[in-house]
Amino acid sequence: MSFFRRKRLFTILLALIVLVGLIGFSLTDRDQRSTIEEFFQDAVGWVQQIVLTPVNYVTDIVSNIDSMKNMYDENQVLKENLAQYQQTLYEVQELRKENEELMNMLDKTESISDYTPIQATVIARSPEQWFKQVTIDKGKQDGVEKDMAVITAEGMIGKIQSASQFTSTVLLLNGFDRSNRIAVNVDLTESDEDARGFILGYSEERDQLLLEFTEYYEEVLEGEHVFSSGLGGVFPRGLEIGTIEEVTTDQYGLTQVAYVQPSANMNDLRHVIVVDRDMTTSTDIDESEEED
Known part of the structure; x- marks a missing residue:
């Protein structure tokens, strides 16, 4: 047993000596390599190529999947940002529109300074008469009374049909009939006098107001402006x-009759003005001062 152990130990030592010698020989700087070294070097290169090719392929696939996932996430973020931008743009447009409307309302309020303007906001439309009635956030506590005129910066839209303590119902012009007629003047461009008549209702077929003149006027032309008298x-x-x-x-x-296109858009109402007709006008004040 000891003989075979010594022989095996001797063989191992000899192999280690040869291996160390080969390693040392391979590490020396030489211009030419042996055939065995070249063979092992080429073999290692081929093995590396065979192993790395699928590894690189899988790595590229994983990298592409990650890139696609990142692109998807970025795309979702961009979509959210775009949606927020569009929402912000819409809000800005609405604010600009509302600001312009309020500025026009302010100018209109100043132009009717002879009367008491009551600023109000439309808060609802009546379901049973969607296009003919609206509800505003001002009532008797704010000085609103039945039959007061209601206007916007563009023109008259109707009158107060009923008033409660804090809200009121407005009957729009397209809901008027003969029981709600309006005495009007038509500003004639070719005459020094105005034509007179009454708004007697609304033509559903033409979507316009019906005006009936008190007499026949040859000077009445299309495009003439109609005002309350x-x-x-x-x-x-x-x-x-x-x-x-x-x-x-x-x-x-x-x-003689005429069809009148309302100046105000009654389908898009937000802010309105209730005009208090009972306030003493500047003309009345001047007349009373002259009498004194």
Whole structure:
């Protein structure tokens, strides 16, 4: 047993000596390598190529998947940012529109300084008459009363149909009939006098107001402006109502009538002004001072 152990130990030592010698020989600087070294070097290169090719392929696939995932995440973020930008842009446009409307309302308030302007906001439309009635956030506590005129910066939109303590219902012009007629004047461009008449209702077919003149006027032209005359004591004088679109006669050919396009857009109402007709005007004050 000891003989075989010594022989095996001797063989191992000899192999280690040869291995160390080969390693030392391979580490020396030489211009030429042996055939065995070249073979092992080429073999190692081929093995590395065989192993690294699928590894690199898988690595590229994983890298592409990561890139696609990152692109998807970035795309989602960009979509969210775009949606927020569009929402912000819409809000800015709405604020600009509202600001312009409020500025026009302010100018309108100053132009009707002879009356008490009551600023109000539309808070609802009546479901049963969606296009004919709206509810505003001002009522009797704010001085609103039945039959007061309601206007926007563009023109008259209707009147107070009913008022509670804190809210009121507005009957729009497109809901008017003969029981809600408005005395009006038409500013004739070719005459020194105004034409007189009454708004008697609304034509659903033409989507325009129906004006009936008190007499026949040859000077009435399309595009003439229609204003409230103040007669009857319901509406103040000088509130713009609309412009004449067509002048004709009634079905019997006896009365001159006209179709009037309202100045105000009654389908897009936000801020309105209730006009207190009972306030003493500057003209009345001047007349009372002259009497004193």
